[in-house]
Amino acid sequence: MRILIVEDDPLHRSYLHEAVRAALPECDTILEAENGHAGEVQARKSRAEHVVMDLQMSERNGIEAARTIWRERPDTKILFWSNYSDEAYVRGVARIVPEGATYGYVLKSTSEERLKLALRGVFMESQCVIDREVRGIQQKSLGNAHGLSDAEYEILVDVALGLTDKAIAQRKKLSLRSVQNRLQQLYEKLDVYEVPGGGSEGWYNLRMRAVAVALLRKVLNASALERAERELRNSGGN
Amino acid sequence: MRILIVEDDPLHRSYLHEAVRAALPECDTILEAENGHAGEVQARKSRAEHVVMDLQMSERNGIEAARTIWRERPDTKILFWSNYSDEAYVRGVARIVPEGATYGYVLKSTSEERLKLALRGVFMESQCVIDREVRGIQQKSLGNAHGLSDAEYEILVDVALGLTDKAIAQRKKLSLRSVQNRLQQLYEKLDVYEVPGGGSEGWYNLRMRAVAVALLRKVLNASALERAERELRNSGGN
DNA sequence: CCAAAATTTGCGGGTTCCCGCAGGACAAGA
DNA sequence: TCTTGTCCTGCGGGAACCCGCAAATTTTGG
Numbered sequence: 001m002r003i004l005i006v007e008d009d010p011l012h013r014s015y016l017h018e019a020v021r022a023a024l025p026e027c028d029t030i031l032e033a034e035n036g037h038a039g040e041v042q043a044r045k046s047r048a049e050h051v052v053m054d055l056q057m058s059e060r061n062g063i064e065a066a067r068t069i070w071r072e073r074p075d076t077k078i079l080f081w082s083n084y085s086d087e088a089y090v091r092g093v094a095r096i097v098p099e100g101a102t103y104g105y106v107l108k109s110t111s112e113e114r115l116k117l118a119l120r121g122v123f124m125e126s127q128c129v130i131d132r133e134v135r136g137i138q139q140k141s142l143g144n145a146h147g148l149s150d151a152e153y154e155i156l157v158d159v160a161l162g163l164t165d166k167a168i169a170q171r172k173k174l175s176l177r178s179v180q181n182r183l184q185q186l187y188e189k190l191d192v193y194e195v196p197g198g199g200s201e202g203w204y205n206l207r208m209r210a211v212a213v214a215l216l217r218k219v220l221n222a223s224a225l226e227r228a229e230r231e232l233r234n235s236g237g238n
Numbered sequence: 239m240r241i242l243i244v245e246d247d248p249l250h251r252s253y254l255h256e257a258v259r260a261a262l263p264e265c266d267t268i269l270e271a272e273n274g275h276a277g278e279v280q281a282r283k284s285r286a287e288h289v290v291m292d293l294q295m296s297e298r299n300g301i302e303a304a305r306t307i308w309r310e311r312p313d314t315k316i317l318f319w320s321n322y323s324d325e326a327y328v329r330g331v332a333r334i335v336p337e338g339a340t341y342g343y344v345l346k347s348t349s350e351e352r353l354k355l356a357l358r359g360v361f362m363e364s365q366c367v368i369d370r371e372v373r374g375i376q377q378k379s380l381g382n383a384h385g386l387s388d389a390e391y392e393i394l395v396d397v398a399l400g401l402t403d404k405a406i407a408q409r410k411k412l413s414l415r416s417v418q419n420r421l422q423q424l425y426e427k428l429d430v431y432e433v434p435g436g437g438s439e440g441w442y443n444l445r446m447r448a449v450a451v452a453l454l455r456k457v458l459n460a461s462a463l464e465r466a467e468r469e470l471r472n473s474g475g476n
Numbered sequence: 477c478c479a480a481a482a483t484t485t486g487c488g489g490g491t492t493c494c495c496g497c498a499g500g501a502c503a504a505g506a
Numbered sequence: 507t508c509t510t511g512t513c514c515t516g517c518g519g520g521a522a523c524c525c526g527c528a529a530a531t532t533t534t535g536g
Contacts, residue, residue, distance in 0.1 A: 009346070011249045011253055159446065161447075161450050163442065164493090167441050175514065177514075178513080180495075181495095184494080184495070196470055196471045202402055202521080204401065207443065208399075209400025210400070212467070222459060225450065414485090414486095415486065419483080422525070440492085443492080445523075445524090
């Protein structure tokens with residue numbers, strides 16, 4: 001049994017190494033990579049079927065690396081080990097996990113015990129192990145009280161990239177008006193109208209404010225933006 | 239000699255603890271805090287004059303903590319120890335350093351050697367120790383080829399918060415037109431006009447695109463936005 | 477001190493955005 | 507089938523944005 005560790009912080013990497021060794025004595029070789037790209041290469045070369053990896057790394061982040069790994073071998077078991085439980089990350093992971101794949105999502109702040117349990121659960125028992133906090137985010141993002149539908153999220157990302165309504169309409173093959181409708185739904189779901197000072201109107205540029213709120217609430221984050229930007233650029237714009 | 243460590247990651251905290259113990263044998267007590275707020279409290283209580291602290295922590299980040307610490311005792315020596323060298327962080331730190339204070343800024347990825355050197359340099363020799371990469375960012379942000387002036391940066395932040403031109407004019411006590419002028423400068427300095435696909439016009443909403451580019455280039459980041467948002471809210475909007 | 481350079485401000489217009497209103501398209505259920 | 511609900515679409519107008527032009531003001535440098 002071989003395990004691949006993808007993590008850029010050396011301290012965390014060696015901590016993980018120890019945890020794996022302790023939790024999975026049946027594991028005979030532990031491979032390491034220090035960024036997403038190296039992780040992909042290693043995974044391809046070693047055919048490792050068990051990967052534990054960090055999100056937010058430089059040089060290709062965890063989500064992108066996971067996507068290409070899963071594209072090549074969809075039965076790979078991946079345990080995500082992240083600092084944050086931003087909705088953007090949770091959504092990003094959910095978006096790329098293949099049909100029936102087993103994976104886990106635990107926070108770096110969890111106890112060593114829980115990390116070891118997750119390691120065994122995902123790699124030995126083929127369970128999906130998701131931390132409580134992360135689960136909480138998942139729920140919230142689905143509970144449509146304040147949660148955005150996928151369609152709305154897509155629009156939000158396009159807006160955040162700086163595209164005009166017209167450009168978005170073209171990309172998404174919708175009429176101009178439909179795009180604007182979805183935008184208004186966004187403006188309601190994020191509390192864009194709430195004004196800091198007095199109740200004066202016209203304080204906010206709604207389109208920009210929506211993105212600001214999404215960033216503050218971690219519905220969006222820089223990493224998601226980077227991914228979207230790259231996608232935009234090599235899809236040639238439309 | 240007492241040293242206060244403010245760092246939320248337990249691994250990094252203990253690593254720092256070790257490094258301090260090794261680099262500064264004359265240090266007799268090492269205090270620890272696990273977020274910015276606790277750090278402020280500890281600093282106030284212990285009157286520590288030497289602080290090493292992380293940026294990006296939950297529950298009040300390093301910049302805010304440093305600001306209140308320096309406000310109370312401007313001669314405190316602070317060594318910032320951060321994962322990233324985002325322009326937003328570098329600028330944020332530079333913005334709050336008091337006249338003549340000594341501080342340092344090293345990345346978590348630097349060698350143990352350099353960390354120890356920085357510890358001695360800042361705390362014993364009262365030098366300002368800034369990592370090469372960080373210095374590089376500093377230069378770039380000043381070299382006005384692509385670097386934003388302080389005025390432009392301020393506007394950028396206000397725009398990113400979602401304020402309208404009019405609102406910004408009011409806050410900054412400028413005319414509407416001046417705000418728009420500064421915006422146009424922004425649009426030029428960030429390459430807002432560059433289009434992905436063909437040379438079609440009207441592809442970008444410039445105001446939004448400027449913020450997107452700033453985020454992608456790390457001129458802005460979520461942490462800076464949070465700070466600005468809080469400031470906006472308790473300045474009552476104007 | 478004056479001249480050059482940079483900023484600020486007003487005006488005017490073309491464009492985009494924001495959104496109420498209202499008419500279609502399509503699916504679910506009585 | 508008819509209703510109800512949801513979504514897409516077009517129209518129209520008021521507000522905000524983007525920006526060229528030019529005068530007024532401030533700053534800089536000699």
